[in-house]
Structures are given as C-alpha cells and as structure tokens.
Amino acid sequence: MISTTHYDDYDVIALHQKSDFLTELLAKAGLTNQQQKYLQHFINSYSDRTKTSKHLSQSYRPVLSDDKNLGEFNLLFKEMYYPIVANRSMGSKIWDVDGNEYVDLMMGLGINLFGHNPSFIKEALIAQLDQGIQIGPQSEIVGEVAELISQLTGMERVCFSNTGTEAVMTAIRIARAVTERKKIVIFSGSYHGHFDGTLVNANKAEDNQYAIPLAPGVLQNFVSDVLILDYGNPQSLEVIKAYKQELAAVLVVPVQTSRPALQPKEFLQKLRKLTQESGIALIFDEMVTGFRIHPGGAQAYFDVQADIATYGKIVGGGIPIGVIAGKNIYMDAIDGGMWSYGDASYPLVKKTFFAGTFCKHPLALAAAKAVLKYMQNSGFSLQKSLNERTTQFVKALNNYFAADGIPLQMANFGSLFGSASLEISGENSTASVAMSLLKYHILDRGVHLLGVNGYLSTAHTCEDINYIIQVVKDSVTNLREGGFI
Ligand SMILES: Cc1ncc(COP(=O)(O)O)c(C=O)c1O
Numbered sequence: 001m002i003s004t005t006h007y008d009d010y011d012v013i014a015l016h017q018k019s020d021f022l023t024e025l026l027a028k029a030g031l032t033n034q035q036q037k038y039l040q041h042f043i044n045s046y047s048d049r050t051k052t053s054k055h056l057s058q059s060y061r062p063v064l065s066d067d068k069n070l071g072e073f074n075l076l077f078k079e080m081y082y083p084i085v086a087n088r089s090m091g092s093k094i095w096d097v098d099g100n101e102y103v104d105l106m107m108g109l110g111i112n113l114f115g116h117n118p119s120f121i122k123e124a125l126i127a128q129l130d131q132g133i134q135i136g137p138q139s140e141i142v143g144e145v146a147e148l149i150s151q152l153t154g155m156e157r158v159c160f161s162n163t164g165t166e167a168v169m170t171a172i173r174i175a176r177a178v179t180e181r182k183k184i185v186i187f188s189g190s191y192h193g194h195f196d197g198t199l200v201n202a203n204k205a206e207d208n209q210y211a212i213p214l215a216p217g218v219l220q221n222f223v224s225d226v227l228i229l230d231y232g233n234p235q236s237l238e239v240i241k242a243y244k245q246e247l248a249a250v251l252v253v254p255v256q257t258s259r260p261a262l263q264p265k266e267f268l269q270k271l272r273k274l275t276q277e278s279g280i281a282l283i284f285d286e287m288v289t290g291f292r293i294h295p296g297g298a299q300a301y302f303d304v305q306a307d308i309a310t311y312g313k314i315v316g317g318g319i320p321i322g323v324i325a326g327k328n329i330y331m332d333a334i335d336g337g338m339w340s341y342g343d344a345s346y347p348l349v350k351k352t353f354f355a356g357t358f359c360k361h362p363l364a365l366a367a368a369k370a371v372l373k374y375m376q377n378s379g380f381s382l383q384k385s386l387n388e389r390t391t392q393f394v395k396a397l398n399n400y401f402a403a404d405g406i407p408l409q410m411a412n413f414g415s416l417f418g419s420a421s422l423e424i425s426g427e428n429s430t431a432s433v434a435m436s437l438l439k440y441h442i443l444d445r446g447v448h449l450l451g452v453n454g455y456l457s458t459a460h461t462c463e464d465i466n467y468i469i470q471v472v473k474d475s476v477t478n479l480r481e482g483g484f485i
Pocket residue numbers: 109163164165166168191192193194253257285286287288312313
C-alpha cells in the first residue's frame with residue numbers, strides 16, 4: 001500500500017525530468033513567451049503544493065479506472081489533471097492529503113447543506129452503527145422517514161432507492177406502467193443520472209425531437225421513445241400537445257445545475273396544466289432543488305405540484321439514497337396500493353417491478369431521519385437565510401466582474417450557484433484557457449470548486465465568503481500578470 005503522507009521529495013526530481021516536455025508542450029500551444037513562463041511556473045508550483053494527490057493519481061492509475069477529474073482532458077493542463085485527494089473535512093472546510101486547507105464549494109456535489117460532518121447526522125449514524133446494519137427485515141424508522149418526506153413535500157406516498165439515478169429510472173418505469181404509454185419528454189440541458197434511458201442527446205443532424213444515445217454503449221432502442229425539447233421554450237408545449245396521446249411522462253429538472261439563471265415559473269405552470277389535462281405524468285427531478293430552495297423543493301417555490309418527484313443528495317445526509325415520491329395513482333404501482341386487515345380489501349392495483357438489495361439501508365434512513373427532523377424543526381427560515389446569503393455572494397461576485405471588465409456572470413437558485421454567461425467554446429481559445437486557469441488558481445489558493453457550479457452551506461461563514469471573493473479577485477490579477485486576461 002502506498003502511504004499518503006511522505007512525499008516531500010517526490011516529484012522534485014520528476015518535475016525536473018518533465019520540465020523539457022512541459023516547455024515543448026507550452027511552446028507548441030502557441031502561447032506568448034510571457035504566458036509560457038507564467039504557466040510553467042504555475043504548473044510546477046501547483047503540482048508541488050498538491051504532490052501527494054498527484055502521486056496517488058499516477059500510482060493507482062494502472063489499477064483504478066476512474067474518470068473523476070477536472071472536466072475534459074486538455075493536453076495543455078495535463079500536469080495538473082488529477083483530483084485533489086481529501087483527507088478529512090469539517091464544516092465548510094476540507095483538508096487534502098498534503099495538509100492544504102480548502103473552503104469547500106463543491107459540498108459533496110450538493111449533498112452537504114449543513115456543511116461537512118454535522119454533529120446531528122454523525123450522532124444518528126453512530127447510534128445506528130451501534131444497533132447494527134439490518135438488511136432484509138423491515139426498518140424500524142422507514143415509515144417515519146416516509147411520513148416526514150410526505151409532510152415536507154406534500155407528496156402522498158414515498159419509496160426508497162439507493163441513488164438519484166435509480167429514483168429517476170423507477171419514476172419513469174412507474175409512469176409508463178400506469179399510463180400504459182411509451183414516450184417520455186426530457187429537456188435539453190437536464191442531467192438525470194446515468195440510466196441508459198436518460199443518457200440522450202438531441203439529434204442535431206436530423207433536426208427532429210427524437211433522441212440519440214449520448215455515449216457509446218447506450219443503445220438506440222433504449223432512447224427511441226425519448227423526445228428532447230428546449231427547456232422553458234413555449235414551442236415545447238406545442239410539441240407536447242402534438243404527442244399528448246403517446247406521452248407517459250414529461251421529466252423536468254426545474255432549475256438545471258448548468259443553467260441556474262433559467263427559472264421558468266410560467267412555463268412550468270403551463271406545463272402542469274397541459275400534462276394534467278392530457279393524463280401525462282409530470283415528473284420533477286428534485287435531486288438538487290429538493291429540500292434546498294424550500295423544504296417543499298422547487299414544487300413549493302414555483303407553486304406546481306408534480307405527479308412524481310425524485311429526491312436524493314441532501315436528504316441522505318451524506319449516505320447514498322434515492323427517493324421516489326408521488327401521488328397515490330402512481331405510487332400504488334410499487335405495492336398494489338392501500339389495503340387493511342380485518343376487511344375485504346387487498347392490493348388491487350397492477351404492479352410494476354421494483355427492488356434493490358440496499359434499498360432502505362439503515363444508515364441512509366438514520367441519516368435521512370436526522371436531516372428531515374432537523375429541517376422540520378428549523379422551518380423554512382433555514383433555507384431562506386442560506387438562499388439569501390448565496391444571492392448576496394453571487395451579487396458581490398457579479399459586481400466585481402462588471403467593475404473589472406471580466407465577461408463572467410453568475411446566478412443562483414437557492415444555495416446552488418453557477419454561470420449565467422454563455423458557454424465558452426474552443427478548447428484552447430484565449431478565453432477557455434483563461435477560464436481553465438482561473439479554476440486551477442482558485443484551487444491553488446484553497447477554494448475547492450471544480451467547475452463554475454457550487455453550493456454554499458449553512459456552515460459557510462462571512463469570513464469564508466469574503467475569502468472566496470478575495471481569491472477570485474487575486475486569481476484574476478495573477479492571470480493578468482501572466483498575460484492570460
Ligand atoms: C437532477 C439530477 N438527477 C439525477 C441525478 C443522479 O443522481 P445520482 O448521482 O445520485 O445517481 C443527479 C446527479 O447529480 C442530478 O443532478
């Protein structure tokens with residue numbers, strides 16, 4: 001086993017050996033002398049600061065097949081293409097294996113609404129570990145957790161899976177089973193997890209609404225009944241109208257992580273009316289928005305009640321969970337519906353298939369109960385004040401970008417924030433190199449954010465937020481000095 005602690009000498013030698021390669025690479029990239037010099041120095045110092053993370057990445061690459069990284073591979077930044085390896089975390093902070101401290105903005109990809117390792121979740125997990133992990137018999141608290149979800153979201157019945165992907169897959173299956181229709185609508189820009197049936201791309205060559213597979217290995221058969229429509233575009237409602245007899249479901253991420261500025265309330269309300277009139281299941285994928293924008297999620301915020309909603313992330317308190325919640329008419333397809341002892345009732349409704357060894361895992365349920373109880377006791381003020389702080393944070397960043405002439409704009413939806421600017425295209429255009437370098441500079445200064453999307457938590461302090469803003473400003477200054485802006 002490779003130690004994660006003693007690498008002080010590692011890569012001083014390796015870096016020297018590589019410097020020829022790096023010089024050649026930077027020269028070939030068409031950078032100016034000033035840019036080459038700056039970048040060479042920055043890459044060496046970044047690699048040195050995070051040398052154990054880099055070493056672990058390289059050492060285990062032969063055996064560990066892993067795509068967790070900093071986005072698309074770019075030869076220019078090859079020497080910094082490795083994930084920061086975490087050692088521990090608490091509150092708003094994480095510490096890497098080299099002892100560097102970061103203010104974390106990734107927050108477990110949106111999981112850690114209360115920061116890292118909050119004591120009320122930790123205590124619930126320890127108590128459950130003391131009682132053991134019982135998979136097979138029914139959980140003592142699963143009914144209570146279902147009830148809490150129902151109370152907070154307004155959904156009638158609840159069922160548990162292990163991940164968001166499974167929850168979405170199950171919601172689609174339920175919708176198809178109940179409506180006895182095949183087609184579903186997915187909106188462009190939405191990510192619904194990695195089930196084959198949602199791994200779709202728009203068919204740009206044919207310019208129609210029918211989806212094509214997103215990646216090799218996903219079969220056309222899996223996505224032939226998927227239509228991809230523009231999110232928030234009134235014309236999409238016309239297409240839904242045209243296909244209304246064939247549609248089992250319309251699947252919506254109410255506010256997409258990649259486009260937090262797009263918050264189309266009127267569109268969603270019209271979509272609700274249309275799907276209701278046409279017997280189409282409206283599925284809200286609330287993996288990111290659920291319990292974040294409001295205890296009742298985006299449905300409460302936009303005043304739209306979906307037929308089925310899927311949740312995960314926050315509600316699991318750091319333990320894997322997926323939740324499928326919905327109206328009786330849909331959720332009864334899981335168990336045959338309501339019945340009672342002592343009378344003639346029995347599960348009457350036609351069922352679909354649903355299973356999973358780890359569903360209702362005791363640790364996930366213990367964490368979920370702690371999270372939901374905490375939210376219920378705190379009320380909406382918990383989300384409201386965090387959402388407002390995130391809005392202020394984004395405002396401060398935008399004011400700075402505007403004052404300094406930086407063509408970036410941010411937006412937020414609750415405690416999720418991200419880019420509101422247009423996508424920067426062209427792998428090695430000056431703008432895209434500057435954007436990539438900005439990300440590395442921010443990491444280098446101890447702010448853990450891998451893209452432009454991130455999350456604030458209730459554990460972030462004013463000091464943390466001021467530090468992040470200062471780091472962004474300093475990084476822009478450095479990039480100017482290097483000739484990249
Ligand atoms: C909106 C949405 N749906 C589904 C998923 C998939 O969830 P999981 O990664 O838990 O499978 C994600 C994950 O980020 C998501 O953001």
